[in-house]
Amino acid sequence: MSKHSALNTFGRSGNPAFTRNFENAETFSQTERMTLDGAVNKTAILLALCFAGAFAGWNVPALAMPGLIIGTILAFVTIFRSPAKAGSTAPFYAAFEGMALGGITVFAEMQYPGIGIQAIGLTFGILASLLFCYKSGIIKPTENFRLMIFSATMGIALLYLVSFIMSFFGSGIGFIHSNGFFGIGFSIFVVGIAALNLVLDFDFIEEGADKGLPKYMEWYGAFSLMVTLVWLYIEILRLLMKLRSR
Amino acid sequence: MNAVFFGILTILSLFIFMNLSKIKASKKQMDRDDRINWSGKRRPNVRQNRDGSKIIEGSAEEVDDDAQK
Numbered sequence: 662m663s664k665h666s667a668l669n670t671f672g673r674s675g676n677p678a679f680t681r682n683f684e685n686a687e688t689f690s691q692t693e694r695m696t697l698d699g700a701v702n703k704t705a706i707l708l709a710l711c712f713a714g715a716f717a718g719w720n721v722p723a724l725a726m727p728g729l730i731i732g733t734i735l736a737f738v739t740i741f742r743s744p745a746k747a748g749s750t751a752p753f754y755a756a757f758e759g760m761a762l763g764g765i766t767v768f769a770e771m772q773y774p775g776i777g778i779q780a781i782g783l784t785f786g787i788l789a790s791l792l793f794c795y796k797s798g799i800i801k802p803t804e805n806f807r808l809m810i811f812s813a814t815m816g817i818a819l820l821y822l823v824s825f826i827m828s829f830f831g832s833g834i835g836f837i838h839s840n841g842f843f844g845i846g847f848s849i850f851v852v853g854i855a856a857l858n859l860v861l862d863f864d865f866i867e868e869g870a871d872k873g874l875p876k877y878m879e880w881y882g883a884f885s886l887m888v889t890l891v892w893l894y895i896e897i898l899r900l901l902m903k904l905r906s907r
Numbered sequence: 908m909n910a911v912f913f914g915i916l917t918i919l920s921l922f923i924f925m926n927l928s929k930i931k932a933s934k935k936q937m938d939r940d941d942r943i944n945w946s947g948k949r950r951p952n953v954r955q956n957r958d959g960s961k962i963i964e965g966s967a968e969e970v971d972d973d974a975q976k
Contacts, residue, residue, distance in 0.1 A: 701928045708921075775909050782913030785920035792927050798935030807943050861943075867932050868945050 694873040695882070700866045703883035707755040711887065714759020715766070725764020732757035739884055747880035754884065758891050769898055773905045780898040784890060787856050787897075795863045802864045810861060813854045840903040848900040855893040862886045 718724045735754040739747050766777040794800040824834045836843040866882040931937075 697931065698929050701925065704928075705925065778910050778913040778917070782916040782920075785917045785924070789920035789923040789927070792924055795936065796927055796930060796932045798933045801936065801939060801941075802943055803941045804943055863928075864943055865945060866928075867937075868943070871937070872946070 695878045697870045699879040700882045710755040711759035714756040715763035718760035718763020722764040722767045724760040728757045728760030751884035784894045840906045858889045
């Protein structure tokens with residue numbers, strides 16, 4: 662028994678959704694279990710819905726802000742309230758986030774024509790290359806790797822939150838949005854961390870299919886991959902905008 | 908030209924993703940002792956000695972020399 666009561670209650674991972682499902686994996690029948698094929702097919706469905714949403718957002722850019730707000734709320738609901746119901750929340754998340762991305766891309770395209778397709782190409786290019794690196798064992802995610810990526814992600818989230826709050830008082834953290842040396846360096850760092858989060862998603866899906874988690878975790882795995890892809894796309898778009906504005 | 912290149916990159920990457928992700932990861936990736944423990948369960952601290960005998964941590968008992976005599 663650990664001297665820390667939280668470790669005794671939840672195990673080493675603080676996320677009860679993961680712990681509970683991995684521990685009860687043996688109790689599900691073969692047809693109710695998560696498979697790699699199922700997770701990939703569900704990712705394809707979410708990607709298709711995201712593209713459909715993006716098409717709507719591209720044609721009606723006013724949908725961007727409601728799409729972003731509703732998508733963010735749905736993401737928090739899926740993560741913290743009901744991972745088991747990811748099958749009903751994740752498709753709506755993908756569609757609404759798609760609307761937001763479509764609208765954001767229109768604004769970026771107005772300033773820098775051709776930037777949207779560059780960002781899409783780079784996002785999927787990174788996805789495919791990291792998947793190859795993971796499957797072949799070139800990148801090996803370990804506990805330390807997870808800790809490092811998780812800490813960096815939380816640090817970036819905190820920095821964005823502080824910057825957002827400061828913007829209400831007419832201030833901000835300048836270098837985050839600047840197109841100078843530090844601004845571009847920061848964006849490259851954030852793109853790197855977002856990309857390495859994909860490796861964690863691949864490992865979670867692979868391990869889940871290997872251990873035979875319940876079927877609904879296919880949706881949860883696909884959803885977590887979508888969240889990372891959306892973040893990666895936005896960061897690549899920001900990086901390209903900074904580079905083009907120089 | 909720019910759009911054609913990135914368009915092809917997108918389609919090619921999606922094709923690779925859809926096919927490659929259905930294949931199980933290599934043994935080099937899966938058969939490792941330092942894999943991420945997503946379940947949160949602690950692995951038993953069993954290590955192998957040089958002579959093949961096992962050292963089990965956390966099960967040490969106090970040895971009373973007088974009692975053994």
